[in-house]
Every structure is written in C-alpha cells, then in structure tokens.
Amino acid sequence: MAARPLLRSTAATSAPFSSSLSTSCRATSRALRSTLIPFLRPPYRFSGLVGAPRLRPRLSVSLVRAMSSSSVGGFEHSTGPGSLQSQQTLSAGRRRGSVGCPSMVVAALSGLRSAPTSLDDHPFPLTLDYGGPIMRYADGVVDSYFSRYITVREDHRKSSLNPTTTIVAIDLKSRKIEDPKILISGSDFYAFPRVDPTGRKVAWVEWNHPNMPWDRSELWVGYVSDDGDIYKRICVAGCDLHVMESPTEPLWSTEGELFFVTDRGNGYWNVHKWVESNNEVQAIYTLDAEFTSPLWLFGIKTFDFIRKGRGSSCLACTYRQKGRSYFGLLDVVNSSLTLVDIPFTDIRSIIARGRYVCMEGASPTVPLSIGKVILDENCTRAVDFSTVWSSFNSSLEYMSCISTPEMIEFPTEIPGQKAYAYFYPPCNNLYEADPEEKPPLLMKSHGGPTSEARGILDLSIQYWTSRGWAFADVNYGGSTGYGREYRERLLRSWGIVDVSDCCSCAEFLVDTGRVDSKRLCIFGRSAGGYTALACLAFKQIFKAGASLFGVVPPSQARAIYKALKMRGLPVALVEYEDEQHGFRKAENIRFTLEQQMVFFARVLGNMQVVDEISPIHIDNFD
Template structure:
C-alpha cells in the first residue's frame, strides 16, 4: 500500500543517525532526558487503552509478535472504500439540513441529501440520478449549490449549467437557468440569491475564448427558466473573485477579489458595492486590502440581519481574526483579537467558518470556529461585550458551520470520529449546548475498528526561527490483539503534508490506522509555514523539521 510523501525510517533508536547531521537545536533536544516525555506518553497510553477496551467485550491475553508483523482487519480495501466526501452543507426554509456528499459507490457522483423530518427516519436524496452537483470553477470547485426557502440552485457536473429545483415539489425536475454553450466551457460557483431583483448572483468562469486563461467575473443570473438570458455582468476587471454576498435589503454587495501573481492568502481585497434601482453597481468602496501599510488577505464577508458587515482578515497579528466594518468612517474593528486562525486558506469556494446567530439591540452573537495549537474550537463571540465563550463538543477539527433553528450544524472530526455533521442545539440564551447529535458520517462503518485505533498526540517543538514552533501528531502502534517485547522498538513512518497552506489536523484517517494497527509508529508533521500557525513566516524547508521530529519521537518511542 502506497502513501504519498512518506519517509520510512529505521527502528526508533537514538543511535540510528549521527548527531552531526542535525542542527545545534536538534542536538539540544537529543541531549534532553526522555523522562520529560514519559508523563505525556503515559496519558496517551491510558487513552488508547480505554479506547481499545471499549470495543471488546472482555480483555484477552495479547499475542507477542514483532512490531510491523501484526495482523489487522483495516485492509487496503477498507481504507480505499471507507469514506464518502462532504462538499458543503446548508439549511432550507424548513430549518432542515442539506448536505452534498460524493459517493465512491457511484463513481464519485455528488448528491444533495436532505435531513429526515424525524429522528430515525432515512435521509432523502434530492438530486435526480441523471444529475450530479459539482462545479469546475477555478478547478478546485466548491460552492456548487445554494438554497433560499424551498428553492435550490446548483451547478450540474456534466454541462456546468446552473439549474433551479423546488425542494417541496418532489416530482418537479431541475430546470436550467443559464444558456447552453455546447459544453462545460462556462462554470459557476459561490452564488447567493438576490431577493430584491429576483436573481442569482454568482462567480462565473468563462473559458470560451481562452481555456488556459479564463475570464472570471461576478454575474447576475435570472431565475426564470422559460426565457433564459445571458447573465448580466456586475463585477469584472480583476483576475479572481469569491464570496459575492448580498446585504438583507439587496442594496449592497460585498465580495473578495485578487489578481496575479498573488494567491488569496497572500494579498486580497474586500470591496462593497452599492446597487442602483436598476440593479447595477454605481459606487464601490474598498473595505480592506487597499492600504499599503497592511498587506492582508481578507476572506468570508457576511452581512448580519441588521445589515452589519463582518469578515475575517489577518492585518494585525498574522492570524485570520474576525472584524467588523464601520460604514460611516470606512474603518474596520477587530471583534476579539486572538493568536488563532478563524478561517482556512481559500482553495475552494463556499467555506463558512462563522454565523451571526443573534443580532438585536441587546446582543450580537457570532458562532465561530477557530484553530489553535493543533486543535479546532467552537465558540460564541459576544460582539458588544467583546468576549468569547467556548462550547465543548467532541470534535477536535471543525471545517464548516451553518445555523439552523436554535442550533448549529457543524462539520467536524476527531481522532476517533470520521468526518461528520453534527446538530448542536443551544439553550434559549445560547449560552450552553443541550444536545449534540451526529446527523451524517462519512464512514459510519469505521467505528467497528475502533479497538484498533491509535489516538493522535500533539507534539510541539522549537524551530530554527526564533520564537516559532512547529507541530506534529504522533500515533503509537495500537492493536488490542498484539503486543511487542519490551526490548523492541517500533519502525517509524514520517509524513509531510503537501502545500504551504495546508495542515495535518489529527483526525481519524484509516490510511494511518492501516500502519499503526500493524505495529508501526506514525508521525504526521506540521512543518514551519503550515496553516494553523502564524503564516507570515512563509514556506520553510521541511527536511530540518523531519530530522528534528525524528529525534523527538525517538525519545517518545523509547517510552512505549
């Protein structure tokens, strides 16, 4: 079984590599006593033992066998066929969740599914079999559908046209609302409904003139399916656009734009446009990204029900934090400064890291997720009090959230939970959680292997850059049937994730459990420059950190 970017290292022994190959900092770490890691590992082993015992009716005597030779039911077929992929969540007019799942059993076809009306009932497929909900916009896609009330608009994979579908009329087929250009040469993504003018505002990527250098703009699409018109161009002139968002009255639109050679996490701009009586933009204001003193990358603009504009940017501390726009003075104010990431790098459309869940004279509450020190947190920010309250849920990694009726739907995972969507219900004051229930799981069958799971342990270590630390997750060998002799040390696998804006997140991954259940130790490294830590340090070579991690986990392995 192959794994990308894996270094297979010899047995965990502190004599395997000469110390001269490492930096002075690494040699300092090697000189440290391994006793400092033992309490850390003891806590970890207690967690793993608890997990293993929960999956077996009674403890049995373990078979002693060399590391790497253990037998495991987590086979290559189990790994490759285990998971469906989640590509977006939303809520309809009835307050019920819809999610977009990609199904391996249907050759990866993406299908919209609706939450059942009553617990215990089966979810309902919304997408007819001859359709697949997916956009090719900017290659990576995302934001392939949007819902307003009982009306759904989605991008169909085969022809990339937009279709409108009623969620209440079961026998009503999806109908196209964009022109047929004879093939998937024009793509749409990240759309929202404009109730004032009865239209759909969306990002469009046009490859008709140049397939290698497509033209991107924000357009308005009429929602009438009988007389299909060419979409009306609202915003154009830059290379890329994302997050077109209408205010509640349809009088203003916010959006993100950026141009070559920048990526959206390097430098971008947040704009607000004022809409005329005929639906055109007659005035524009740059909210963030225009000041040469602040090289920033704003993202995820969102209007509150009262018409206040919130967004996320990294202008002050190098971390993506939440801000509010003061329209009268064109100033921006931080809501709750924190050395943590409240957003992710904009690789795909449609990301949703926060929701305004209350906006009145008494309170403005924002439910949000942020990532700090290798773990995601769910929290509520009280804007008027400038305070943050943590909410305790089983997820250690959170992707997207969306609001429902007095609840949140949260996409997340943990070391023992595969990617899932949970319904998180609040009390009336929205001060605490009264119910947490899994609505959807990418791999519900994976839990039958939980007695074999190895729990990730976060390790933090210094780098050669003063004041900057790097992180990794350590997975010890774990199999409730086997054990190795006390004198033996396990073989170790090191993995380096791809991309300077990516991050390994310490969640259940059967491709890692494949190895650990066979007696391998596994280290998943977040080298310097990974998302989740301060990003202004930029991309840095990972090989030094691999060496550094190797010595750190040498000490860890010696305690197993």
C-alpha cells in the same frame, strides 16, 4: 508476542482538492468493503461544489529508496522566487478550474415568480449550454430583491489555462435563457459574493496573481442601482499596500452590518466589522487563533449569526488554536467569547438557525460527522448535542485498534523555533510489541503546501498503526492553522523549510525513543509528494518514500523514475489510466496503499507482510 507490520486490508485517501469529493468517497468505500477488517471505512468530506472536470488523463505514484545526490538526472533543487511564483499560479488556477458547475439549473427557489410549485416539477436550465464545461459557476447566493442569482463565473471560451473570472447575475424572473449580466470584473479571482438584506449592497473578495487568497486579498462592497448594476465601490480591507492582510468570509447581519475575517494586526484570522459611516474596520475579538481556514474551497463558513429574531448580537463561531478546533459564542457588542464544550476537536463549517447550530466536525476518535448543537433560551450554553450523520458508525466498537494522536512540538533547525506534528503510535489489541524493538515510522508530508494536518480519525492512518507502524503527520513551517508568520515560513523556501522540518520531526521522534532510526519512511500527496522526494534526494534521514500524484506532470515523473533506475536505486513507477489529482477509483486507492507497505517492507528488509499480495516489480531490487 512481538508485533510486526501486518497487512490485512486497504484504507482511504482523501483528495487534496475539492473536485469530485463525493466520487472519491464512493470509490474509497468500494475499495474498503472488499477488505478483511470491516471497520476501515473512508473519512467522508462534504463539498458544495459539483461537476468538476478531470485535471489530467494520467497520474502516477512513485516509490523510491532514499537518494543522496543534490540532483537526479536533471531534476534540480529549485526553490527560488520564480519556482514559488509558478507554484502559486498553478495552485490558484487549479483551485478555480477544478470546481464549478458547467451549467446552472434550478429545482426550487422560494419566493421567486418562476419557481417550481412542487417537488415533482422538473429542473429547468438557467444558463446556456455550451456543450461542455466552458462556463463554470460556484459560490452563489439568491438576491430576492432583484429576483436573481449572484455567483462567481469562470469563462473558458478564450482560454482554458487562463480563464476569465467575474461575478455575474442570473435572472430568475422568467425561464428565458440568457447570458448572465456581468456585475464585477477586472481581477483574476473572485469569491464570496454576498448580498445585504436590502439588496442594495453586495460584498465580495477578490485577489490577483501572483498572490494566493491567504497571502493578500481585498474585500469590497458595491452599491447597487435601481437597474441592478454596481454604480459605486468601496474597498473595505486589503487595499492598503502598507498592510499585509487577507480578508475573507464576508457575512451581512439582519441589520445590514458587514462582518468578516481578516489577519491584520496580530497576524491571525480574527472576526472584524465594517463601520460604513467612516469606512473603518473594527476588531470584534482579538485572539492568537485562526477563525477561518485558507480558501482552498468555495463556500467556507466558520461563523454565523444566532438569535436573528431578536437582533444579531451574537455569533456562533469556530476557531483553531495550537492544532485544535474550538466552538464558541462571540458577543459582538461586549467583545466576549464563551466556549461551548462539544465532542468535536476539529470543526470545518458551521451554520446556525435560531438556537440550532449544525457543523461538520470530527475528533481523534470520532470520524467526520455532522453534529447539531441546541443552545439554551439565552443562547449562552449548549443544552444538547447530537450526531445527525456520521461517515462511520462503529468506531467505538473498534477503539482498541484505534491509535489516538499525540500533538508534539519539536525544534526546527532554526534555534528557538518550533514546529508541530501529530504522532500516532502503533495500536492493535491483538498483538503485543517486543519492548526492545522500536516501530518503523511512516511520515506524511501534507499537500498544498499550505494545507494542514488535522489530527482526526483518519482510517488511512489507522491502516498503518494497526499493523505495527508508527505514523507522523507533520505541520511543517508553511502550514496553515498557526497564523501568518508560521505559514509565511515557506515563502521562497518551498523545498527547504518543509524538508528541514520533516527531517527534524523524524530526528525528534528517534531521539525521544519513539521510533526506529533505521526504519524511517516518508510519503506525500500532491505538493507533499514533492517534499517527500526532496527529503530523499537532499537529506540522509529517510530510507524510502513514496510520491503520490506529486506536483510534476507524468512526463517528469517518468524522467525521475528513469534517472533513479540508471543510478541503481530501487525504484518503482505505477501509472493509472484516467485518474485525477487525488486518486478516485477504488481499485487504484487499494492497490496504491497495499503496494506502499509491501515496497517499504521489502526495501527496508527484516519485515514481513502477512497478506497474500503480489508485489509490483522493483527495479534494481528484484
């Protein structure tokens, strides 16, 4: 029996920003509980940040058939330095502005004089209430020496578009609510305030416009006076204008040594150590792999100390290399790395205590989960691995319907240059495809644009592959996870390199006989939505596409829609009230996914969607 694209349920989309991720998961879960295939549930993601404000009152999704002109009604192809800088500025401000807690409260802080004495005690405020998200706090740590909480603060009192960011200290010695003391100020952005074991040194990361933190940042250490102020500062890494680097993730050992990750030298984020006596930086282990991820979220932690009771000579760490995560034990004395075999091929964050290491991870067949590794007495190998929590506990039951990705390497337009993607073939044990028929392709251009496709069990992808579609998740030039040279391919070329690589990937899949050349579609979220529209406007590869909460405001989305309508191209525009950058409401998530498939099936022709779904009106088509 010939397979054909089916439509029986909806699936999840995950937010590209950290704001209200738990809300997104709950909404997606509600959407999926109403579907007909029970195994489709959302891939959850944890975030330590709460209280995020909504970014826009109205967001839209655009569905269009391929365009051929270099401009559409005034929507010009702009990729110069100015447009890139504007995007960087917007992303930096949005990253900060989309996270944080409008007021700080505490329920229990052990060892502090004013800490509650039981879990029954009510939380009490530590900071002033301004009646809204005017002050926002994130990425804080307890300073037990001075009985205070050191955190990043974003102050919107003077400007909501360009708020003032500082590192502040919140007093924990009494319940008197006062304005926090400003410890560090002067730069546009701050992250990772970390206090050493003595309480007399503080490390932090800072950067300024127009840089993103993965372009250029600085790691500083401040010395703390008896009254708790910073009286001296030393730049550890990032201040040499002749060295392009982006230090991140400072972490103090129990002996007071500062470790961190930076990409100096080989262009990959590797673990380094600061030698305080002569203010030098030493590489602990050099590898063409990324030991951290871009600072899209506060609180990233990809390495931690183990054996703290007997000295901090070993680090539990994770790194990414060629599209896969690895977990290992890094001996910082002998500069040796021992890999530990675990079921996860994608690891986001880790935390270690003694011989126990917990991590957030996944794989092509394991949904996003929390795993626990128990190491042997010498902390040299794993003796046990268990899943503490999983976003979906029945994946093995439906393995026959799960498409596992193939990591592909394809040539770009530049001779000798390669780019990468995950290719998911159609998979459904209830149907057999006609051997003479190639499947349609849906290509995803990820957001960011400096994000990364991860190749894990994503049920929104399985939604398509279980219904006869092939799916490609592209890591175009500019994606993170492949070193500085790779992510800098997009500098001053956004809208060129990403578009070219997506088209090259589609052509590669056609040339290798994997997909039907006449049924190629593309979509993207956020910055990926811009890439999808640019592919349709300036190339002749894709037949149709969708832009979900792209990087333009709603007014420009309407202008694009009107221009396409006037040109006679099949187009539809859907706007949702009270949505965010990353749809949150279950009904909107479901409706968007269903209408994408219906739209593609209709405009491509000769395809049938079997579910009873009322299609939206398509201008210049219906």
